[in-house]
Amino acid sequence: MLKTLHISNYALIDSVDIEFNDGFNIITGETGAGKSIMLGALSLILGERADLKAVRDSGKKSVIEAVFDVAGYDTLKNYCLINDIEWDDTTCILRREISPNGRSRAFINDSPVTLDLMSHVAQQLVDIHSQHQNRLITSPEFQLKIIDNLAGNTGLLAEYSSRYRVYRNALKRLHETKKLIERNRTDEDFTRFQLEQLDAMKLKEGEQERLEQDRDVLSNMTEIKSTLSGALEALSEGRENALSLLRDASEYCEELARVLEDADSLGERLESARIELQDIAETLSSYDQELHADPDELEAIEQRLNDIYSLQQKHHVNSITELIELRESLRTKLDELENSSFTVEELEKEARRAKNAAKELALELSVRREKEAKHFETMLRERAMPLGMKNLSTKVKITHGELTPDGCDNVEFLFSFNKNQPLMPVGGTASGGEISRLMLSIKAIIAAKMQLPSIIFDEVDTGVSGDVADRMGLMMKDIAQNIQVTAITHLPQVAAKGSAHFKVYKEDDEHATHTRIRRLSQEERIEELAVMLSGSKVDDAAKANAKSLLNI
Known part of the structure; x- marks a missing residue:
């Protein structure tokens, strides 16, 4: 409170x-x-x-x-x-x-x-009920909510709502799949052409990087050969090369070792350096023998790379990895098209199962609502008739339609306030005062069940x-x-x-x-009621009347 x-x-x-x-x-x-x-x-x-x-x-x-x-x-x-x-x-x-x-x-x-x-x-x-809120009584949603509150449908509605969402999601997947299949079927020939083109390329991960590296080597073969030749000339093939100079230095150090005790290790160190340089020279010589200018090979590499670049530009990607992913995606799309009838059939079964599950609870809600509607009609008449509506007739009309988030029922409150008057929706037959009294009566009915x-x-x-x-x-x-x-x-x-x-x-x-x-205190309350009864002038009669209202 x-x-x-x-x-x-x-x-x-x-x-x-x-x-x-x-x-x-x-x-x-x-x-x-x-x-x-x-x-x-x-x-x-x-x-x-x-x-x-x-x-x-x-x-x-x-x-x-x-x-x-x-x-x-x-x-x-x-x-x-x-x-x-x-x-x-x-x-x-x-x-x-x-x-x-x-x-x-x-x-x-x-x-x-x-x-x-x-x-x-x-x-x-808290609920603030004003005259403005009285218009709610004309709302089908509000009328349905009243019946559900009285019928105690909160738990059942929550379970139905869950099943309805499952049904709507299944229906959505079915419609989206149908649209996708239709769209894909329109593009099937083009999709198949794209896949065949990608398959024909036999693309492999890392291929582009290797080809670009080989192209750079073949394109710069003259400069590479010249560089290798210079390195080998300095290391082993020149008239005065590093290896021959190291051999001379090693002989000199052996001479020193005979006279200098601390020079014993110098020859060993020079020999180690010579062996390392010899290995480097052999590696460079191997490069020199293996590398050779081949215009046909360079042309083939250039052609392969151009084909790869052309596909990347066509499909707006930047790598072979993305082209391979696209290839598999196209293959999946064609596979789905081949199995589309089975896929749609399974989704239709899923949607029917979900609809039937939701419909089962919707029908249970309908039974409970129809039962409560009869009870509500009686209670509303009993509550409202003493409020100056002795000729009131009420009818809760429930019709069934398609599944909605609230079930399959459409609820409409119908009223007649005078004898021989046909039952009509409240908005077209009731005065403002009558609507106020009806709303008060409804609030009184549902108060015991309101949280x-x-x-x-x-x-x-x-x-x-x-x-x-x-x-x-x-x-x-x-x-x-x-x-x-x-x-x-x-x-x-x-x-x-x-x-x-x-x-x-x-x-x-x-x-x-x-x-x-x-x-207000008790005395102030008597005074206030007396004012409300008689206006600004308060006399003993007005106070006596106020006390009477207060049962004093």
């Missing part, structure tokens, strides 16, 4: 704090006192768009904070934990802040969240008076036996039914006008 509401720096409100009762709360006040301002502030918690004009002092931020008692509310707990929202087993705090520059921030239990996430949480905590901890009725009793107003008050009081109810009203018959009474009023100081709210 809604425990407290704090509003600061919003419209005519500089700062108010309201501590609500857990039963039936009443809010009264003169027209223009600011009741709608408070609802507007609370609507921000529900995700409504923030209006910068509502910020009272442009130098400070506006803050709306609602504290809810959520003890035992496991459904909301699971939702919050799934969405990584910090959870307290007893209290949930929703806060919306609007800065002077128009930036809006949302918090749940002091942790920043997206406005969409806050809206989803808030809608599981929602709190509901706010905003002048839902507009346009009624006398005995009907009294009965509407009793109905809201009855709803408050199951969930917290707050009613904003101008009717004393309704206001007298509350367990806590708050008054909204304006107060002027030397600088500005402010909206205030306070909880």
